[in-house]
Amino acid sequence: MAINYLSAVAQQYPFHLPSAQEYQDEQIIQMFLTACAKAPNTRRNYYRALEQFRQFLSGVSFREVSWREIEAYKIYLTKGFYRDAQKPLAPASVAAFIAPLKSFYKWGSDRGIGLFDHNPAQNIRIPAIAVTSRRHYLTRNEVGKLLETLRRQSLRNYLIGLSLVLLGLRVSELCGIKWKDFNADLLETSVWLTVAHAKRGKTREVKIPRELWNMYQEHARRLAGSPEPDPELVLFAITPRQIERIIKQAGTASGIQKQPTPHWLRHTNATLALLQGASLQQVQETLGHSHINTTQRYLHTVEQMKKAAPDFVQDCLMEFM
Known part of the structure; x- marks a missing residue:
């Protein structure tokens, strides 16, 4: 029965x-x-x-x-x-x-939810948004000047700048990093950061370059006052707004003719990675984009930096110039 x-x-x-x-x-x-x-x-x-x-x-x-x-x-x-x-x-x-x-x-309105009998927003169009990120990046030399300014301020500020430009983190993700979020791979040849506070509640893994990892260890031990930091230790216990001010003020102090934001450094990360040969898929995984189309936007900037049609014409006509 x-x-x-x-x-x-x-x-x-x-x-x-x-x-x-x-x-x-x-x-x-x-x-x-x-x-x-x-x-x-x-x-x-x-x-x-x-x-x-x-x-x-x-x-x-x-x-x-x-x-x-x-x-x-x-x-x-x-x-x-x-x-x-x-x-x-x-x-x-x-x-x-x-x-x-x-x-x-x-x-x-999904059949499995059934709270609404229809979807009134189905045919609503979201306004087209101009892609402004094409110019929102720093050149290699500008990154160098910004990082040098942050280095002179403190190890914490320097690490903030490095984390944003090397790892492509969102500022909210940076603020959420805890010591327990770092882990070694199976062969212990590299260290990875588990980004547990990503957009839309997703989690992703980002590889930490060796020099950056050494600096993270030094920073964590200073904060903890111990060679073995507590797993719950927050590495950057400040607000996103404070990080935005740190980057903006460092940009002014470094003398570059731009007003960088943490998100500019995320754009810079994607652009430099693609220029140096990283695949779209690698950049997508690092930045945590849900769709490859979002990552493809950076290709426009990369293509602009490569040899353009006028360069080929100049090569052909160089003897007459």
Whole structure:
């Protein structure tokens, strides 16, 4: 005789499972964040976007939304109604508000979830975002000047700069590094960093160059005051905002004619890696890109640095020049 275990448990411990129609908007938001936003930054940004949309709806529930409400919301953002100064949001900012809505409704309308009977955001287009990262990198000499300035300041600041440009880390990932996140490979020939605070809650492994590893060990032992640092030791116990200031101020002090940010150093990492012969797949794995298309954006910069058509023409006509 088959036993209905669910009924047996329900009899012993009565509970009520609400139907999809009984969940409140706030409950649906929290379920979505739990399922789809593992990283703290992603969770915070998604919640902000969904809460802002809920305020725009003025009492209309998420279940009642059609594509019209979402399109009206896009107009609200792009025409300046969102700001007191009536200044339109940039396409990237609009996308940051709309993309979470598309993920939210796609998740909730999935047949396995069933919270929404349709996906009103399916045909909503995210504004095109101009790729500005093509010029947001430092040259080899500029990297050298920046690192030399950071080296003179302190080992910690120098390691911050090296970690960003050598490993291509996001600033939030850098802030989350603990001593226990480093591990040797099977043959103990190299050391790898487990990036446990990556975007969208993902985890990836990044190889640590030998010289950088030696400096990490020295930094950790100084912080711990011991040759054996505690596994929970945080290597850079400062905020992302503080790291941004450190890089910006070092850029000014080094005399380079740019205003670098930590993300510029991430762009620089990708560009230099490709120039030196790394494959797209290797760069994708190091940076933690979900899609190869994101990594391919750096190829444009790399191609610009290589020999262009005018160079070939000059070679042909050199005797006349």
